[in-house]
Amino acid sequence: MPDITVLLRAAGQGDAAAADQVVALLYADLQKLARSRMRQSGHLTLLDATGLVHESYLRLYARLQKTEGAEQQAFPDRKHFLAYAARVMHTIVIDMVRARQAARRGGEFAHVTLNTAVAELAPQGDDEILRVHEALAELADLDPRLAQVVEMRYFGGLLEAEIAETLGVTERTVQRDWQKARLFLSMALKTC
Template sequence: MTLPPAADPTAPPDGADITRLLRQASAGDVAAADEVVARLYADLRRIAGSRLRQSGDLTLDATALVHESYLRLQRAGGLDFPDRKHFLGYAARVMHSIVIDQVRARQAERRGGALQQVTFNTGIADLAPQRDDEVLRVHEALAELAAMDARLAQVVEMRYFAGLTEPEIAETLGVTERTVQRDWAKARLFLSMAMK
């Protein structure tokens, strides 16, 4: 299965049109789902690039991460997004999940989870970056935050992973911008303490 062709990257997606397409996609219209991804492709690549930069060196690039996310979204089926922001927020969570799965798989390989043939002429094996542990620590701290206060975790996901602005987050969550700012400050404090 291939990703649909991207729409004109210079034209911003029309919010009402995206919302209409999301409704059609939730009703089972595969062509509408493909069109949503095509129109939001630039946003999805931006989120993927940001996610990969935050995670350190991975074998995926932004395009591959968008494509893998698209496949997971298709497999999930029956998803209902009221608007563009909710869709991008969910896509950011899917990308986060893919990155965490990849980090865990790489760590399992380092611990002997995958057999490798080693010969005398291989030289010294390159070690994977130490950032894998940090990526997993952030993921675990975020899961702990979600268990404590789900909205704080949503604010982190939307701001940090999806790159939404405070007004966009406020609108999506149905709270004020000041509440988002307070939630962001609380979440950052919690995460910084959890990461020590």
């Protein structure tokens, strides 16, 4: 099995085949992230885990290709890649929720789906997802590292040791950051 770090470096230098190979090798990890993300959002999007992975792939591929000629590589290792993938999946779900809310508020196009079970679901959690997203954005303004810890742990499913290594801090720092972030988000969501 080729080294992911070597492939990420090659993809960052514009090698499209390396970018494809990275996604192929990490596909199972991306599926796991997507299933986790879909569980957290309920059935509030029209995407399934596979659709979310494929939508994320398009954005991840674009990011890999943008780094060509850049002094700094996009993803130094697997953990950074998966942390970014978690952020991309979070963004995709938020964008879909916002689009659905805009459509509910007078959007001119009717949404058509072939899956009738999805259409029967109550859209009760859209506001909650947006409140969590806004609280996380507010946390990022106050302390970006706390927001990164939340994204990597909650959305990315990374372990404390992996987060510590990715951020270059100790595991104990990650534990304290997680506690602070949970407290902040809890208080922010109560005031909404």
